[in-house]
Amino acid sequence: MKPLMVFTAVVVLFFTSCAKKSDYKVILHDPDLYSRTVYELNRVVMGNNFSPVVASRNYAYATVAAYEVIAAGSPKQYSSLAGQLNGLKTIAKPPLDQTIDYEYAALLAFCKVGEAVTFPEGSLKYYTDSLHNIAVTHGMPADEISNSEAYAKAVVGSVMAWSKKDNYLKTRSATKFAINDVPGRWVPTAPLYGEAVEPHWGEIRTMVMHNAKEYSVPPPPAFDVKNKASKYYKEVMYIKGAGDSLTHDQAHMADFWDDNPGKLNVTGHLQFITKKFSPPGHWLSIVGIGAKQTNADFNKTVYAYAKTAIALFDAFIESWTAKYIYNTARPETVINKYIDSEWRPHLQTPPFPEYTCGHCTISAAAAEALTSALGDNVAYTDTSELEFGIKSRSYKSFRAAADENVWARFYGGIHFHNSCIVSHEYGKIVGDSVAIKLAMKK
Template sequence: MNRFLLLLAGAILTFTSCKKADYQKVTHDPELYRTTVKKLNDIVLENNFPPVIGSRNYVYANIAAYQVIAAGDSTHFRSLSGQIKHLPATPAPPKDKVIDFQFASLLSFCFVGNAVTFPEGSMSTYVDELKQKAKDAGMPSDVFENTVAYSDTVAKYIMNWSKTDHYAQTRSASKYTVTRKDGRWIPTPPMYAQALEPHWGEIRPMVLDSASQIAAPEPPPYNMTDKNSVFYKSVIEVKTLVDSLTAEQKHMADFWDDNAFKLTVVGHAMFGTKKFSPGGHWMNIAGYGSSIKKADFGTTVAAYAETSIALFDAFINCWYVKYKANSVRPETVITKLLNPDWKTYIQTPPFPEYISGHAVISAAAAEVLTHDFGDNIAYTDSSESEFGIAPRKFTSFRAAAMEAAMSRVYGGIHYKIACDVGNQQGRKIGELVNKKLQLKIK
């Protein structure tokens, strides 16, 4: 009889262990985190959020997810509390309860990503699907309840912290005043939209001490009377390139366009089209790096968190420089002085030219991803396939960032110097993020 009871207990233990392993195979799969980030990316696109605001959603959501991972595995991951000097200590998980920290990180990501800017409920259906997935995989009810409770605790703590970053104050800040002076930015066709987020440089950064910590050189002075001036040559360079674009150059411009909302005007008809923002594009690229390197769940979350921090700070720094310089776009100069019928290849976005946002944020993200996954990581980027744009192959993250910068010149919306300086600026920001943050414990 005793032997029978032992065999029965062993069978029950084996069954329980298998069920545990079954649900962890689902909830600990890094592909599930990559899918969840993509879900937020889709919602950012659907809600037509500008790139700077999108970066705020990504950064708080990924930090929430990462803080859960660090709380559950302090042997391998270091909390961002203290590394980001204004981030309070994360609420500790209860010691007497079993928590699936990977699943909790997914739920925290969704909670914060849904609530930072969006109307509540944007990710509710997806969260319900995640919860059902965990239950179907055999997660015990007590573990499920403990996990949901802890994820909510961390998410609320991150949400409270996010409310102190000066975002709310910028919603009611003064609008940009257009000055029709040579060399100054003015709205461009076809939208003639007002300046986008002129106070974004006032948002609290994560790693930078301030928006102005990494200074950019002044742009070349406006000068269209001296054909030997840097500015005049820069204008002519853009015009010449756009007037003779190759198929490859057009593909680059289209691939990195990442216009959150493009207005197309045909006669009296107008319609808008949407794509991922530049930050959303680099979230996808972070996913490629994680997949190629076969990173585990925690390492994947750490890479997304660090990349989103670099993107967030890069946008803040870039927007500070943009509205300090207030430089005129090529389209404005060329149509006024050289050819009134001239058209850019891609649509000019509604904010000052110098420096290139794509160049800054791409270089910052590339530095972090190179630090996390290594240099010369070749990959194929199919992010734009859903918009009918063919994939592109890259030999490294840095090579992709360089192409992203140059694509803006081919698009006709930036001078090359703004892209070169932007790339240098972004690289410095990425290097600073790598230096100040140590997420993985070696």
């Protein structure tokens, strides 16, 4: 927790030193502060070892809570998602006779939901306390502080009540995935040999899709390593050949989009885990970069985060449903057993079935949603991996980044090329559904 507290202190000192007393709006209405707040949740998620799918749930509900606050404060520009997202019937409305700072309330609602959806309550208390101190020391009237905090609490209550009916708690006690060690089926891989991650995620309530199987992907190529002319065998040899001859840029591309939240490193008898932002955390970092690049104001920044997080959430459900329907083996498993027992992929193989590719699915979905929020052809440099020792990469658009991700997972050696292509295609469909179906910005 100490690194997070240090970061929070830096944020508070930065904004405090740059503003005069009674300038609370300059600080609390700065869109960069909202992006920094999302980053704070990202750090907490990373520190608690949440899987990418569980992380997407934190981000989705938290960003929806913040969005509902700004929609209530700017009803001429933004529409509530109540009645649009599955199961979300009503959201608490603000009292008409009270002065509320909606930006401050949005920050609080984001933090309160972000921690309460999965974490023990209070995980972000140190951060919300710092926001309260900014409001007090920089001149927000006491009644406005009280009103804003009360409204944030009311919205949090509405969103939390909605979240508790999404089947998440039910899946916590669901049966573990039964490994069927037959040719072509998924089995755990070295060095972690971990249990299958979230095999029941397809049972989670979607937000925009009608259900988890609304966009059913086609079956993968049939397992066949005996017939060298079969599509499956060609896929196997294609990824093996690519892994055996990676260029420096291809390796960097794979590392950049790795986003493994908990890589197990083994050196002799020494084992240790290195952490990074997971795929949804990486894409939320891109939202912040894109919002700043396009000079989005506070409300538009909140809107962009919410729309992207909703797409990420549904895309994970779409992909994870397919993963446990088809239950396909990873390239490493097949190559080691039938072709080369010493072969290793460039990236560490994650503990869940291969088809479909989760990262390709959610990246395509996020790119579509983010493009609809901030615009097409937004050129940017993604600096989000610098803190993990990985050089930045630049893109002509959000869609171009998602296109590159298709190759990154292939070059990483953890997904067959066909899987990456199909996953990208269906991720775009999910992202399009979010962009088209949701009436958010008027």
